[in-house]
Amino acid sequence: MVEISCVDKIHGKMNRLTKSERKIAQYVLANYEKVLNCNITELAENAKVSDASVVRFCKTMGYKGYQDFKVNAAMDVLPKDRHFNPSLDKNDDTETICKKIFSSEISAMNRTLSILEMDQMEKAAEALRNAGKIVFFGTGGSLLVGKDAQHKFMKIGFCAFVYEDVDMQMMAASLLEEGDVAFGISHSGSNCHVLNCIKAAAENGATTIGLVSQGKTPISKQADISLYAATEKTMFQSESVSTRIVQLAILDSLLSILAFKDYEASYEAIQETRKATSNNKY
C-alpha cells in the first residue's frame, strides 16, 4: 500500500482545480500547520471561499470530508518537519545544527530498520550463538564499533575478541576454525585489511559476517552473511557522521536477539559483569 502524502496530493491535482478550490489549496499549502487548528468555517474565511467549497475541495482530494482531510493532513506533519534539508548550512545556529544532526541520524536509523534483512539477522545470531570464538575486524571508526560490540558481548557472557593492530587481526583471522565467526565491519565495505581477514577466516572454514554501509561491496560479496546500514550524507557531503550510530544499533539488535535466546544465562552474566565494575562508582 503506497500512501500518497496529503501535500503531494494537493500539488498533484493543483492544475485540475477550480478557482475557489485552488484558493483553498494555496492557503493550505502556505499555512499547513495552522490549518490543523481551524474548523471548516475558519478555513473558508481565511481562504476567502464558502464552507461548501471547502467540503468540495476535501472530496476532490479524495477524502471523505473535512475531518478526514484534516486527520490525513496531520499525519504528514512530523515527516514534513523532519524532511527539511538535513545538510548543514553555514548560517545555522547551534540549535539548528543539533536538530539537523539528530534528525539525520534518526532518519538513518529508520531507513536502516526498513532495509534490515531479518533472515540475515537470524542467521547471524545463530552463528554467533554457536560460535567457538568470535572476532571482530575493522580499522579506524569501524574498529571502535568492533570494540563496542566486544564490550557488549562480554557483558552478556560471550567471549569476543578484537585487535587494534592489523597484523594481529590478520593473525587472529588465520587461527579461526570451523564453528568460529569472523565479523568484519567497514563503512565502505572495501577496507582491504578487513577483506583479507574475512577471506582468511573463510578459508579456514569459519563463518563470516559483513557489516557495511553501501550496497554490494567486496566484503559483502565475500561474507556468508551480510548486514547493511543506511546512511545520510550531511557534513560536507562527506562520509556520514551517522554511520557509527547505525552500525551500533544493528549490533545492539543482534545482541538483544542473542540475549533473549538464552535469557537466564544472559541475565546472570549482566549481573556478574556489572558487579565487576561497580566499585568504579563514586
Add this chain to the structure above:
Amino acid sequence: MVEISCVDKIHGKMNRLTKSERKIAQYVLANYEKVLNCNITELAENAKVSDASVVRFCKTMGYKGYQDFKVNAAMDVLPKDRHFNPSLDKNDDTETICKKIFSSEISAMNRTLSILEMDQMEKAAEALRNAGKIVFFGTGGSLLVGKDAQHKFMKIGFCAFVYEDVDMQMMAASLLEEGDVAFGISHSGSNCHVLNCIKAAAENGATTIGLVSQGKTPISKQADISLYAATEKTMFQSESVSTRIVQLAILDSLLSILAFKDYEASYEAIQETRKATSNNKY
C-alpha cells in the same frame, strides 16, 4: 519548545486517570490508527463510555477538545510502530526485537534532543574550539565514546587525546593547564576515575566538560559545563543499550558546530585525513 507526543502524554498520565478515562486511554493505545477514523460517538461506544467522558479525556490530556486531540494524535502516526511497549519480551521474534531496539534508540535520541541545553552546547563548543589540548576521559563503554570522539575530532583537524589506562588518564589530567579542556564521559555520572581526572584538571585551571546520562551527578556537579543524554530502559530493565548511541549523537552535534565555526579549515582537514586512509580501500 518541547513537543510531547500524544502517545507519551497518554502513557505519562495513565495512572492519574479515572476509570472511564483509562478505558478510553487503553482503547486509544490499542486501536491507535482506527481512532483517527472515529467520531466522538464511535470512540465512546467502542471504549464503552459516554461521549462526555471522551471530551473530558481529551481535556485531561491537555487538548482543546476531541478534534484537537485527534489532529495531534494523527501527527504521531507516521513514525509508525513507535507506540508499542519497547520492553523486550521473551516471545518476541527477530523482527520485533529489532524494531523495539531501534525504536528505543530513536526515542532516546528524540528525548535527548529535547533536553539538550543549547547554551551548554555553545559553551562546550567554544571551549573546545579555543582549547590548547583536549583530553577525553572515560572507562568501559564510555572510553569507546571518547575514542570515537577523538577519531572524529582528528578528522576535522583537532588534536584530541584519549588514554586507555586509568593511570595514564590521571597523569594526562594532571598535566592539563588553563585553556585546555578535560572532557569526562560517564553513563552513571559517578565513575570515580573520570571524576578524579575532572577534579585534577579543574585544579590546574582547565575547563571541564561532563557528559552523563542521569540527572545531577558527582561529575556533572563538578564540571564547568554539563551535557545530559536521555536513555531508555530496555534489556533486562538494565543499563540502557541506547546510552552509547545518544552520547555519540551529542558528540556528533558538537563536532558539527565546531566544524561550521571554521568551515574552510575543517573541510580541508577532512579531505586530508580521508586521503591518509584511502589506500586502505580494496
Add this chain to the structure above:
DNA sequence: ACACAAACTGAAAAATATTTTCAAAAACAT
C-alpha cells in the same frame, strides 16, 4: 458499618461544526 463529601459518569440539552441543497453567478461553447 455508616454518613457525608468529593469525584465521576452518562443522558440529554445546547452549542458548534459539517454537509447538502439549490438558486444565482460565472465561465464557456456555439
Add this chain to the structure above:
DNA sequence: ATGTTTTTGAAAATATTTTTCAGTTTGTGT
C-alpha cells in the same frame, strides 16, 4: 449574444461536539 454547463455561496438540513446537571460511585472520617 444566447443557451448550456460549471462553479459558487447562502441557507437549510444533518451530524458532531460540548456543556449541563442529576444520579451514581468512590473514598474518608467517625
